[in-house]
Amino acid sequence: MGHVSHIFAERLYDGESTSVLDDRLVEIQHGRIAKVEKAEPNADYGDGVLRATVLAPGFIDIQINGAGDVMFNDVPQIHSLETICRAARQGGTAYILPTFTTAPDQCFVQALDVVRSALEAKLPGILGVHLEGPFLSPDKPGIHPLNCIRPISDNDIAALLRPMPGVKLITLAPERQSRGALKALSYAGWIVFAGHSNATAQDMQQAQRQGLSGATHLFNAMSQITVREPGVAGFTMTNPDMFAGIIADGHHVHPLNARMAYDLMGPDRLFLVSDAMQTLAGRSKEFHMAGNGITLQNGKLVDANGTLAGAHLAIDQAVQYVVNILGVPISDAIKMASSAPAAALGLQAELGRIKPGYRASFTLLDQELSAQGVMVDGVFFETEEVSVASPLTEKYGGLGGHY
Numbered sequence: 239m240g241h242v243s244h245i246f247a248e249r250l251y252d253g254e255s256t257s258v259l260d261d262r263l264v265e266i267q268h269g270r271i272a273k274v275e276k277a278e279p280n281a282d283y284g285d286g287v288l289r290a291t292v293l294a295p296g297f298i299d300i301q302i303n304g305a306g307d308v309m310f311n312d313v314p315q316i317h318s319l320e321t322i323c324r325a326a327r328q329g330g331t332a333y334i335l336p337t338f339t340t341a342p343d344q345c346f347v348q349a350l351d352v353v354r355s356a357l358e359a360k361l362p363g364i365l366g367v368h369l370e371g372p373f374l375s376p377d378k379p380g381i382h383p384l385n386c387i388r389p390i391s392d393n394d395i396a397a398l399l400r401p402m403p404g405v406k407l408i409t410l411a412p413e414r415q416s417r418g419a420l421k422a423l424s425y426a427g428w429i430v431f432a433g434h435s436n437a438t439a440q441d442m443q444q445a446q447r448q449g450l451s452g453a454t455h456l457f458n459a460m461s462q463i464t465v466r467e468p469g470v471a472g473f474t475m476t477n478p479d480m481f482a483g484i485i486a487d488g489h490h491v492h493p494l495n496a497r498m499a500y501d502l503m504g505p506d507r508l509f510l511v512s513d514a515m516q517t518l519a520g521r522s523k524e525f526h527m528a529g530n531g532i533t534l535q536n537g538k539l540v541d542a543n544g545t546l547a548g549a550h551l552a553i554d555q556a557v558q559y560v561v562n563i564l565g566v567p568i569s570d571a572i573k574m575a576s577s578a579p580a581a582a583l584g585l586q587a588e589l590g591r592i593k594p595g596y597r598a599s600f601t602l603l604d605q606e607l608s609a610q611g612v613m614v615d616g617v618f619f620e621t622e623e624v625s626v627a628s629p630l631t632e633k634y635g636g637l638g639g640h641y
Contacts, residue, residue, distance in 0.1 A: 242266060242618050243286040245600065246277060247293035253577040253591040256569050264293070266598045269616035273594060288602075288618060295576035295590050296332025296599030296612055297553045300368055300407060300583065301454065301483055301511035303337045304548075307520035309527070310336045314349045319356050323363040325519035327619050329512070329552020330575075330601040330609030333365045333589070335407055340371030340382040340528075347397050357404045362614045365583065366405030370454065374434035375411035380459040381547040382434060383528035389414050399426045405583045409454040411435035412445035424449025429583065431481075434459045435470050442473040452481035452582055455513055456499055457491045458546070475502040481582040483511035485549050486556040488563065489538040497564045505570035509578035510556040515539055515548040554601075554609040561607065568607070576601070 243266055250262040252274075263277035277283075304310055306325030308318045319336055326334055338349035346369050353367040371382050373390040390410065398408070399422070407429045412420060413436065420430055432442060433454030438461065442450065453460065453474040461469030474480045475498075482503065486496055490513075499508055512518065515532070516525055523534040532539050532547045539547045557575050560566040566574075573590075580590030588597050598616040603609060611620040 241286050242288050242613070242616070244283055245288045245290055245293060245602075245613075246279070246283060247290045248279065249291065250274075250293045250592060251295075251569050251572045252593060253295040253573055254593070256567070258569065262293070264592065264600075266613075266616055269598050271592060271594050271596050271598050274592060290600075290602040290610070291605055292603040292607065293592065294572045294601045294603060295580075295592050295596075296614065297330045297557075297575040297601045298333045298365070298509075298579040298583070298589065299326060299331045299512050299514075299553050300335040300365075300509075300579050301337050301370070302326060302331075302334050302514045303339060304516035305514050305518040305520065307516050307522050309516045309525070310338055310349065311341060311527075314338065314352045316352060316356050316359065316361065319352065319361060319364060323361070324619075326512075326514070326552070327363070327612050328519045328609065328621050330554040330557075330603065330612060331363075331512075331552070332599050332601060332612040332614050333363050335366055335368040335405060335583075336364065337368040337370050340374065340386045342386050344394065344397060346372070350397075350400075350402060353404065354402060362617060362619075364404070365585070366407065367402075368407040368409070370409040370433065373408075373410040373415060375414050375436045377436040378411070378434045378459045378461075380434055381527060381530065381532075381541065381545055386528075387434075389416065390419050395419060395422055398423060398428065402427075405429065405585070407431060407583070409433035411437065412450055413437040413441040418448075420445055420448035420450060432460070432470050432474070436461045437470050439468040439473040442470060442477075446477070446479070451479070452483070454483055455490065455511065456482040456484045456508070457495055458485065475499055478507075481507050481509065481578070483509055483579075483582075485513050485551065486510055486559045486564070487538070487549050487551045488559060490546060490549065493563055496560070500560070500564060500566055500570075505566075505573035506578055506581065508574060509582060510553055510560070510571075510574045511579075512551045512553055512556065513549040514551055517550050518552060552609070554603065554607060558607050571607075
């Protein structure tokens with residue numbers, strides 16, 4: 239598409255207000271938002287004006303393993319990141335943290351090098367990197383290869399402390415790490431989340447003092463709330479300084495639990511992630527992960543034992559799910575896809591809001607909240623004709639009316 243200098247939005251959600259703003263004209267200059275003002279819907283604004291039914295801050299997905307028939311772990315190269323970004327944009331995602339999961343030894347170093355190169359090349363849509371493992375708990379491996387899970391070593395910390403541009407997020411089991419490891423990572427600029435963890439609330443409290451600030455895919459592969467132990471899930475939901483991502487697809491988390499998390503955390507701390515695999519916006523319906531055969535069945539990805547293996551989910555579908563099934567207001571659902579992940583990554587001063595001075599990052603949606611295109615730092619990408627199957631909601635289809 240040609241040069242875009244303005245976007246006219248019939249309805250605008252700015253990532254900050256609790257209400258929708260009707261008929262707004264957004265002016266873009268040099269990749270930044272210059273002005274947002276009330277406008278006449280039938281006025282002729284000339285060339286370079288894009289029209290949107292619904293305009294939202296650009297969606298941010300901090301946990302995406304693959305898309306478009308590519309997995310980052312399998313092919314850790316720049317062209318893989320380009321493919322994943324392009325496929326993620328079909329679901330309204332403007333920015334991603336490509337996620338490298340548990341692999342042998344120090345394979346994660348190659349992933350860091352690839353992301354570093356992508357950032358230096360200014361590949362559109364890459365904010366940084368997310369390492370999910372291998373420093374997890376063998377008690378909560380999920381689909382991660384158990385033989386590769388291990389505590390972090392001094393050599394690992396040395397590799398992770400090398401200069402790295404962009405956002406750096408690491409998911410680990412805090413209870414399994416040596417004293418001072420989390421503090422060293424946090425001091426070096428890593429955002430540390432708990433995940434695949436059997437930590438107690440006391441473990442989490444100690445880890446938070448060392449820099450822990452959130453939890454990965456809330457409820458999944460973590461210690462749960464029991465009668466006398468809050469676990470990772472309970473500590474995260476009730477601590478006002480903790481963020482959490484959640485996979486809102488109707489498969490990973492029961493809607494009552496997802497709604498409870500929203501009620502406790504609100505749209506400023508709870509955010510949406512896809513945890514997507516290569517099937518998203520791709521043609522493949524089966525693949526292998528660490529030697530396990532994974533198949534797409536009834537909208538979910540499982541191995542031969544029925545263990546969930548990531549998700550077949552786009553962020554616009556997650557937004558639709560929390561609105562239509564959980565009864566979350568649209569303004570809050572959009573915050574969960576934009577301003578909340580921006581805040582979790584420390585980017586709240588430049589992304590996640592539609593206001594002057596912020597980066598010109600938008601997700602354009604139709605009336606049903608399906609993505610029509612995204613803008614990344616002033617560059618517009620229109621959605622392509624790809625198949626992105628919606629998550630199954632029939633099982634819980636009636637729940638939305640109860641909220």
